[in-house]
Amino acid sequence: MINRLAAPLLALPRPAKRLLALAVDAALCLLCVWLAFSFRYEQWVTLRGVQWSAPVMAVVLALPLFVVFGLYRAIFRYAGSAALMAIVRACAVFGLGYALMFSVVGVKGVPRTVGILVPLLLFLAIAGCRMFARYWLGGLYMSALHRKALPQVVIYGAGGAGLQLAAALAQSREMMLCAFVDDAAHLQGSTLNGVQIQSVEWLEQNAAKQGITDVLLAMPSASHLRRVEILNRLLPLRLHVRTLPALADLANGRVQVNDLLEVDIEDLLGRDPVAPVADLLHKHIRSQVVLVTGAGGSIGSELCRQIVQLSPSVLLLVDLSEYALYAVHQELEELAPEVRVIPLLASVCDARRLREIMHAWRPDTVYHAAAYKHVPLVEHNPIEGVRNNAIGTLTAARVAMECKVRRFVLVSTDKAVRPTNIMGASKRLAEMALQGLAQQSTETCFSMVRFGNVLGSSGSVVPLFRRQIEAGGPITLTHADITRYFMTIPEAAQLVIQAGAMAWGGDVFVLDMGNPVRIIDLARRLVELSGRTVRDEATPEGDIELHITGLRPGEKLYEELLIGNNAMPTVHPRVMKAHENCPPWEELWRQFDVLKATLESSDVPALKAALKQMLAGYQPHLEVVDWVHMERHRVRPASQPLAIEHHHRSDDGGTPASPIAIAA
Missing domain, CATH: 3.40.50.720 (NAD(P)-binding Rossmann-like Domain)
Known part of the structure; x- marks a missing residue:
């Protein structure tokens, strides 16, 4: 029922919301004065006669001050530290005036302690009311109720980047942070912002039990070799691993959930980039x-x-x-x-x-x-x-x-x-x-x-593989043994x-x-680091299939x-x-003249012959697959067009899942 009330409240026009806030604050003023009298007399009391001057003056003094200090300009469900400071300032001014009236000057029939108790109680009431509105109307209450439905994640790295990432997760409410994981033994067992710091062994033992789905690497300064070690240890857990950018990309000092990236393919290659001179x-x-x-x-x-x-x-x-x-x-x-x-x-x-x-x-x-x-x-x-x-x-x-x-x-x-x-x-x-x-x-x-x-x-194979993984597969490869630098x-x-x-x-x-790296191994690691499994004979229930299409014309297994x-x-x-x-320039120039002539004539077989003569070790694909040449030499009945299927493949052994049919 409490959640059903939120929607009509949020749908009210802005002036109506402000009037409602004024009414609530007026009621809180009355409540705080009654509580102050009750605390003073150590029993629940009923206000009589001159005692009503205390709640009346509380409302008359507090509401104008709250308007002046901008308490009704803030949107409660987004209220933050600035709104809290406005409440502190408004209540402080109110407290000075109210205490001066009832504690310093005094009013007969009103205990002087009321002038002190009412401002304190009012500050707690107003601040608590705003916090409740932010918690309830801002969706935090719903998030707390349904947090188990969110992805359960751990942050690997309990340093500054990890702390900033945890704050970003709390703000976005797109994931539920279960724990930090850090290799430093002296940090394990302690807490960071109320979240436990655990060891890698804890993650290995509890990932499945606690329903953890994602690991977020917050180690932007770690070397590639160190990151590779971590990734190799995480692979058997079948978790979706993402990472923060390098330190240079986080120089602004703020980490956002949108900064999270899929694992850099450099981390999978097992070597640090070559530093320049x-x-x-x-x-x-x-x-x-x-x-x-x-x-x-x-x-x-x-x-x-x-x-x-x-x-x-x-x-x-x-x-x-x-x-x-x-x-x-x-x-x-x-x-x-x-x-x-x-x-x-x-x-x-x-x-x-x-x-x-x-x-x-x-x-x-x-x-x-x-x-x-x-x-x-x-x-x-x-x-x-x-x-x-x-x-x-x-x-x-x-x-x-x-x-x-x-x-x-x-x-x-x-x-x-x-x-x-x-x-x-x-x-x-x-x-x-x-x-x-x-x-x-x-x-x-x-x-x-x-x-x-x-x-x-x-044309790089890695973005292609990632698109295919996001689409649910299959990942298409030209050959199981193909390797590339x-x-x-x-x-x-x-x-x-x-x-x-x-x-x-x-x-x-x-x-x-x-x-060199085997392309099929690269594909497997990308699948596993996305939190999915490869479907093959050993694991027929896996998520992503690896489909071998065969070598394309002119493709080599090894470079x-x-x-x-x-x-x-x-x-x-x-x-x-x-x-x-290399041949002497005079001979090479003559060969280039022959080559230019074949290009001018658009004779593809003659071009291949010229290339074979010029290049020792050139082993061309026997079939001519030039589109224009094939169209010129195609023999087919006039009533039956011929469709030629062509798989567009990248240079490094990957192909998209569906062919492009090119018909006359």
């Missing part, structure tokens, strides 16, 4: 003109974020996508308003436009990140893939050499090593173009940087910048990326970072470099 980052950036092609892409945009914070004199953003260029330009202007950032629409295949740009600004360094990188998309559009990735790189590099750019750094990929798909082959051709140009006497230092899959880049976007961008600073000409730089075994150390402890074989 500061001198290498600044060496060829500060006070210089820098140009980035593909500036709107995932790698290119992160490159720009890193560069703009190193204080170049000018940063030139080159991209063919108008929206991507606009977005990154707006972001960089907010990030570093003191740096001159210029957005330039251009294709890397357009030598005339690139020449205009480089002649106008004379960049010191070009970072070439423009490329088509999605394996299945390039495999089905091979002509454009090779034209953009290989011929575009050659065009940009020759223009840079003509304009006497001092450094030209290519962003490459591990798929360029013994490629089996068009994307990898096109990137290997881009590398060879730079290696060939480096053979000539030139003022431009050409180098390339090779790395594996970049977490969080467009992974690195973070900031690592990739820093590697590119540092490699350019270490290059002498024709160098290939690679990052020591640790051990490599080097063609040969001649890797050498550099001044960076985690970066290696190598010189790889």
Whole structure:
């Protein structure tokens, strides 16, 4: 019944609510005076004659003061510390006036103690009334009644971040905090804001008994290795694990429930990010003109974020996508308003436009990140893939050499090593173009940087897996044994910048990326850390199925970072470099002429043959899957259209659950 009364009260118009509050406060004044008389005489009394002056004066004095001090402007169900301070001030002024009247001056028939007791009782009554209204009308009462229906969570980490997170949970009332968990033995058994601090062993023994569903990691300063240890211990409990951002993201000192993130995939890789060498980052950036092609892409945009914070004199953003260029330009202007950032629409295949740009600004360094990188998309559009990735790189590099750019750094990929798909082959051709140009006497230092899959880049498998988990599965994989190297976007961008600073000409730089990761193991860990189970033969009642779709055209089970075994150390402890074989420039130029001719004729089989001749170890997919080629050579009855199913897959072994049917 008490809850049914809340709805009509909240529905009243604002003036009616204020009148009701005034009436309640007037009644409280009368009640407090009667209680003061009863306490004084140590029995319940009935007021008579002059004694009625005490309640009348309480109402006459209190209500105007409460209006003046704003007690009726506050919304009771949201009342907080500011409202409490207003009550303190109003009751203090009331107490002075009331005590002066009945205790100092005195009224015959009214005990002097009433002048002291009434203000104290009134303060307790008014404050208690407001607290009850906040508890009841603000939904706290309902939350307390139904708190067992909320997700039961523990916070891992009883430090400052954990305390702030607990306060955020109490404010949001979206979860019920059961306990803190901390590894520090001296904290275990004590309480933090009334919540018990427990050990990890307690969590392992009581998670199921107490219905705990979520673990919130509040350890923003912990290393990745430490977080991996914690995650490995939590995995068997089948709890949904989320985490707070890094300390840099919590610098404002406030933690909110919305700050909680799914577990960083970096935490699942088992290695700390590679720290950059500061001198290498600044060496060829500060006070210089820098140009980035593909500036709107995932790698290119992160490159720009890193560069703009190193204080170049000018940063030139080159991209063919108008929206991507606009977005990154707006972001960089907010990030570093003191740096001159210029957005330039251009294709890397357009030598005339690139020449205009480089002649106008004379960049010191070009970072070439423009490329088509999605394996299945390039495999089905091979002509454009090779034209953009290989011929575009050659065009940009020759223009840079003509304009006497001092450094030209290519962003490459591990798929360029013994490629089996068009994307990898096109990137290997881009590398060879730079290696060939480096053979000539030139003022431009050409180098390339090779790395594996970049977490969080467009097409990355991790966001795909998370969407599939949220949808209830299945998670789609191309092969159970497929493995990939992974690195973070900031690592990739820093590697590119540092490699350019270490290059002498024709160098290939690679990052020591640790051990490759099995994609199926990655998928399993993501499922388990979401609080769900994998459905397989061992656990047929599991939540999420792992569905194997088969390798796509040109896909490899294992990726490599080097063609040969001649890797050498550099001044960076985690970066290696190598010189790889390349034909003489004259022969390479002739081969590129043949390649250009096949592109102009749009002859895909001839293109594959040319690639096989140019690239030692290239093993193309036998079937031609170019969409245009297949449409031209399709044989079917005129009355029966043919539907071709194509699964769009990311570069690192994941596919979405449903195919895209493309019909004539």
